[in-house]
Amino acid sequence: DIQMTQSPSTLSASVGDRVTITCRASQSASTWVAWYQQKPGKAPKLLVYKASTLESGVPSRFSGSGSGTEFTLTISSLQPDDFATYYCQQYNSYWTFGQGTKVE
Amino acid sequence: EVQLVESGGGLVQPGGSLRLSCSASGFTFSSYAMHWVRQAPGKGLEYVSAITSNGRSTYYTDSFKGRFTISRDNSRNTVSLQMSSLRSEDTAVYYCVKGTEFYSDSRPDYWGQGILVTVSS
Numbered sequence: 001d002i003q004m005t006q007s008p009s010t011l012s013a014s015v016g017d018r019v020t021i022t023c024r025a026s027q028s029a030s031t032w033v034a035w036y037q038q039k040p041g042k043a044p045k046l047l048v049y050k051a052s053t054l055e056s057g058v059p060s061r062f063s064g065s066g067s068g069t070e071f072t073l074t075i076s077s078l079q080p081d082d083f084a085t086y087y088c089q090q091y092n093s094y095w096t097f098g099q100g101t102k103v104e
Numbered sequence: 105e106v107q108l109v110e111s112g113g114g115l116v117q118p119g120g121s122l123r124l125s126c127s128a129s130g131f132t133f134s135s136y137a138m139h140w141v142r143q144a145p146g147k148g149l150e151y152v153s154a155i156t157s158n159g160r161s162t163y164y165t166d167s168f169k170g171r172f173t174i175s176r177d178n179s180r181n182t183v184s185l186q187m188s189s190l191r192s193e194d195t196a197v198y199y200c201v202k203g204t205e206f207y208s209d210s211r212p213d214y215w216g217q218g219i220l221v222t223v224s225s
Contacts, residue, residue, distance in 0.1 A: 001166075034211055036149075043199060043215040044149065050211075087149055091211045094163050095139065097149040 002027055002090050006098030013103060019075040021101045023088035028068045032092035035064055035073045038100075039084045047086075048073065078103070106130040108200045108216035115222045121188040126200030126216060127181060134158070134178040137203035137210060140185050142196040143218075152198070155183065157206035190223045197221075 003026040013019050023033065031051035036044035046055045048064035051071060061076045075082055088098040112124040126138070140152040153174040154163040162174050173186040183200060200216040 032209075032211070038149075043218055046213065089149075089211075091209055094154060094165075094208060095141075095151040095212075097141075097151060100148040 002029055002093050002096050004029075004088055004090055004096050004098040006088055006101055008101060009099060010102045010104065013078050015078055015080055017078045019078050019082075019103060021073045021086055021088075023066075023071045023073075023098045025069040025071070025090055029071075029090040029092040031067050032090060033064070033066065033071045034089045034091065035062075036087045036089065037082075037084045038087065044087060075103075106202065106214045108202060108214055110198065110200050110216045110219035113198065113219035113221045115224060116190055117225050118191055118223055120190050120223070121186070122190065122221060124185040124187070124198055124200075124219060124221070126183045128183070128200075128202070129181060131202070133181040135206060137206060137208045138174075138176060138183040139201040139203060139208070139212065140174065140183075141199045141201055141215075142194075143199070144193070144196040147196075150196075153185065154203075154208040156208055161208065163208050187221070190221075192223050195221060195223045 005024045033051045035048040038044040047058050052064045063074050065072050085100050085102045087100050107129045109127045116122045139154045155174045159176045171189045176183040197218040199218045201212045202214040203210040204213050
């Protein structure tokens with residue numbers, strides 16, 4: 001099974017900051033990686049899939065990059081609505097999720 | 105509009121069983137793999153199980169093998185998760201999730217609202 005190690009687990013940031021979250025796969029996930037945003041009591045919301053493809057309707061301040069074993073989600077300028085928990089997911093071999101990053 | 109509505113959750117005693125169902129609408133159900141993902145209170149997302157579009161192939165994360173069984177009824181647009189030998193650690197919100205292809209390795213695109221399962225005496 002492919003394990004996804006996400007860092008950091010918590011990130012303190014301010015409105016306007018550039019934020020970067022990283023996921024490392026235990027073996028190659030190719031580009032079959034997605035990123036989600038989750039707020040309390042809600043289902044995860046898809047932000048990025050295939051490592052760098054922005055889901056329709058997602059603001060362009062979100063971007064994803066990477067391939068193989070290293071992946072990154074970047075928020076170019078943090079907005080008040082972006083304070084949430086973010087998860088990476090690989091779907092190259094079934095599914096595995098990262099442990100999550102809380103942006104506070 | 106794609107809708108996934110979970111049902112069957114609630115309170116169950118340790119060692120007990122529970123069957124979750126997910127009713128799907130707004131897409132051709134028989135064409136897509138379906139999945140279950142869970143989230144314990146205050147914890148991260150955990151992949152539980154998957155079933156291919158025709159129901160012939162299933163997958164379980166190691167933690168659930170032998171205790172959980174996924175199934176689907178394409179005539180009723182329903183996917184189910186039969187859970188047995190439940191323990192307190194199974195307390196979680198369980199999400200029904202649609203895949204984007206007939207096979208299990210495809211990415212998810214729609215999530216249900218989730219249903220709470222509480223295992224407690």
